Amino acid sequence: MLIFVDQISERLVYTMHFVFEEHGLSAQLTNDRVFFEQAVGLKLNYSSWNIPDAPQLLPANLLFEEQLNPDLTIEKAVWEGIDCLAIDEIIDPFAAIFYVISRYEEYNYPVLDKHGRFEAKNSILFKFNWLQLQIVERWVRAIMVRFAPSLMPQFDAEKWHTFVPTFDIDNTFAFQWKEGWRTWLSTAKDVIQRNKSRRIQRKKVQSGAETDPFDCFDFLNKVARKHPETRLFWLLGDFAEHDKNISWSDPRHQALIQSFDPIAHVGLHPSYASNTSESKLAQENDRLTHILGAKPLESRQHYLKLAIPHTYRRLNSLGFQADFSMGYAEEFGFRAGTARPFNFFDLERNKDTNYKVFPFVYMDGTLLEYKAYDIETAKRVVGLLAEEVKRYGGNFCCIWHNETIAEAGKWKGWGSVFEFTMEQFT
Numbered sequence: 001m002l003i004f005v006d007q008i009s010e011r012l013v014y015t016m017h018f019v020f021e022e023h024g025l026s027a028q029l030t031n032d033r034v035f036f037e038q039a040v041g042l043k044l045n046y047s048s049w050n051i052p053d054a055p056q057l058l059p060a061n062l063l064f065e066e067q068l069n070p071d072l073t074i075e076k077a078v079w080e081g082i083d084c085l086a087i088d089e090i091i092d093p094f095a096a097i098f099y100v101i102s103r104y105e106e107y108n109y110p111v112l113d114k115h116g117r118f119e120a121k122n123s124i125l126f127k128f129n130w131l132q133l134q135i136v137e138r139w140v141r142a143i144m145v146r147f148a149p150s151l152m153p154q155f156d157a158e159k160w161h162t163f164v165p166t167f168d169i170d171n172t173f174a175f176q177w178k179e180g181w182r183t184w185l186s187t188a189k190d191v192i193q194r195n196k197s198r199r200i201q202r203k204k205v206q207s208g209a210e211t212d213p214f215d216c217f218d219f220l221n222k223v224a225r226k227h228p229e230t231r232l233f234w235l236l237g238d239f240a241e242h243d244k245n246i247s248w249s250d251p252r253h254q255a256l257i258q259s260f261d262p263i264a265h266v267g268l269h270p271s272y273a274s275n276t277s278e279s280k281l282a283q284e285n286d287r288l289t290h291i292l293g294a295k296p297l298e299s300r301q302h303y304l305k306l307a308i309p310h311t312y313r314r315l316n317s318l319g320f321q322a323d324f325s326m327g328y329a330e331e332f333g334f335r336a337g338t339a340r341p342f343n344f345f346d347l348e349r350n351k352d353t354n355y356k357v358f359p360f361v362y363m364d365g366t367l368l369e370y371k372a373y374d375i376e377t378a379k380r381v382v383g384l385l386a387e388e389v390k391r392y393g394g395n396f397c398c399i400w401h402n403e404t405i406a407e408a409g410k411w412k413g414w415g416s417v418f419e420f421t422m423e424q425f426t
Contacts, residue, residue, distance in 0.1 A: 001027050001148055003044045004036040004051065011063040014345050014352045015098045019140050022340070024158040025151055044147050046094070055147055060087040060095040066350045068107055074099070076128050080142045083130065093139040100125070100136050100337040102345045106308045115303050116275070120331035132385070136337030137392035161339075161389050163425035164397040165223055165418075166231040166324055166360065168269055168300060170245060171403060172253060175205040176212040177246045216406035217256065224264035227422075229395075231324065232260055233300045236287045237271025237280065242303065254291045267298035267324070270315075275305045278314060285318050300324040300399075304363075312344045312355050322356040324397065330370045332362035332381060339394025361385050363399035368414065375413055379420045386424035396425060 001020065005012060008029050020027035030036055036043065037051060045056040062072070077086035085096035099105075106118045113119050125131045144155050204210035224230040234257055236248040246253055260266050268288050274281040288296045299320050301311065306325045315323060327335050336342070336359050344355040362385060367378040382398075389396045400418055404411045 001025070001042040001044060001151075002036060002039050003027060003029050003046050004033065004049075004054070005029055005031055005059070006047050006049075007031060007064055009064050009066075010350055010352065011065070011098055011102075011345070012094075014343070015063060015094050017352075018101065018342055019094070019097065019143060022342075023140070023155055025148075025154065042148055042150070057092065057094070057147070058090060060090040060092040062087050062092070062095040063098055068104075068347055072104075074105075074124055079139075080146050082138055082142055083128065083135070084139060084142075085124070093143055097136050097139050097337075098345075101342050102347055103308050103336065104347060107347055115305055116307065117303075117305060117329070118308075120328040120335070123335070125334070125337060126331065130337070131331060131333035131335075132388070134334055134338055134388055134392040134394065136334075137340070137394070141392070159393040161393050161425070162229055162395050163227055163422065164229040164231065164358075164395045165227055165422070166233065166300070166397060166399055167220060167405070168302070168399060168401050169232060169234045170269070170302065170401060171214055172234075172246050172256065173205075173212040174214045174403070174408065175202045176215065177250055177252055213408040214403040214406050216402050219405060220402065221260070221263065223422075224260065230264040231267055231298065231300075232264055233267045233269035233298075233324070234288065235269040235271060235302055236284050236291075237273055237302075240271070240273050242272035248287045248291070257288075257291050261292055265298060266292060266296065267300065268296045268320075269302050270299055272302050272305065275301070275307075275311075281314060282318060285320075295319050297321045298324065304329050309344070309346050309348055312353075312357075313346070316344075316353065316355045321354070322358055324358045324360060324399075326357050326359040327361070327363065327399075329363065329366060332366050332371075332385065334361070334388075335359060339389050339392070339396065341395065358395065358397060360397040360399050361389065364401060364404045364411075364414065364417075367417070368410070375417060378414075378417045382417065382421050383424065386421070390424075396421075 008031055016027045043054045045051045045054040046059050048058060073088050075086040077084050077091045079091045079093055084091055084093055087095045105124060109118055120126045144152060205212050235243060235245045237243040268285060270281055270284060274284055297320060299315055304325050312323060339359055339361060341356050341358045344353045344357050346353055367373045386396060398421055405415055405418060407415050
């Protein structure tokens with residue numbers, strides 16, 4: 001498709017690549033009106049000029065600006081029969097796509113939660129009841145139907161969906177390999193809280209009479225062998241209030257991590273403390289590099305502490321190429337309106353990057369701890385989300401933890417929700 005514009009901008013090129021090129025379709029931009037008028041084939045006039053014999057879409061200014069606009073107005077509208085965004089009163093699906101996937105609304109947002117996170121309730125998609133929809137993919141499809149119907153067979157043929165199970169290893173074990181002062185402190189806590197059953201369980205695990213309640217690594221091994229896109233993100237930070245994994249330097253711990261490297265993608269789970277310390281982040285990166293014998297390329301933030309653009313910049317500067325934190329702790333759905341991975345566009349620098357953002361669809365803790373769903377309700381939600389991904393394409397990426405898969409404590413029975421998720425894509 002040949003697209004006429006008044007000017008070719010960074011934002012425009014980025015958006016057209018996402019809409020067309022990543023679906024295997026060609027899109028050429030031109031600001032040469034004579035060339036455009038003389039060309040044959042599929043054409044789109046994406047400008048305010050009236051050009052004969054070319055379908056027109058009036059553009060909003062968003063894709064041609066170079067700085068963040070604090071006065072931008074965003075309203076709910078309808079385009080080609082589907083919900084869309086009006087940006088500064090102009091209904092423009094290209095601009096709407098860029099607004100959502102660039103995470104424009106998250107830049108310099110003044111109200112964050114206690115962990116410094118942008119909250120779902122403040123997002124446009126949540127306010128317009130679009131969070132459980134791949135709204136961006138709906139806009140992409142509507143653009144194709146309106147302006148390139150002859151390409152729809154190719155468009156549909158390029159559509160794909162992939163199951164991507166991911167696991168955060170915050171606490172490799174509940175009791176095993178935790179020795180010395182950590183055992184003493186935990187035992188003292190159990191005595192104070194009169195938690196006799198936990199004291200007995202700890203003794204059994206440490207004596208080898210019972211399996212650690214967080215140990216499901218044989219099962220994760222099987223998942224990884226069945227699903228090659230499996231990711232494990234390991235927390236290797238120093239012990240702190242929000243970071244309580246066993247020591248990264250324990251040879252047994254290192255051997256366990258290494259055992260997954262040949263069968264899964266092993267990435268870093270940057271500690272909570274590393275969010276305010278570049279030296280800690282670099283140190284944890286060095287630790288995983290030492291264990292794996294190669295630099296890790298992927299990560300996911302502990303507590304999903306994502307601050308755009310700073311988190312991505314810091315990770316990319318250390319050699320990371322992708323992050324899997326794009327989602328909410330308190331809500332399930334599509335934070336960026338899509339399940340497809342996409343490049344991070346740095347709005348402050350007004351440039352595309354080579355850093356890939358992988359959205360996730362739901363997290364285990366969202367369903368039980370935030371929503372208080374029972375198991376059957378959780379399965380219904382997962383089923384609806386799976387249908388959305390299968391219909392519009394992308395990765396069905398979900399977050400689980402080894403202790404939840406192992407059904408420790410309140411998670412008893414929840415392994416069936418993960419099994420149900422896998423069944424949706426087999």
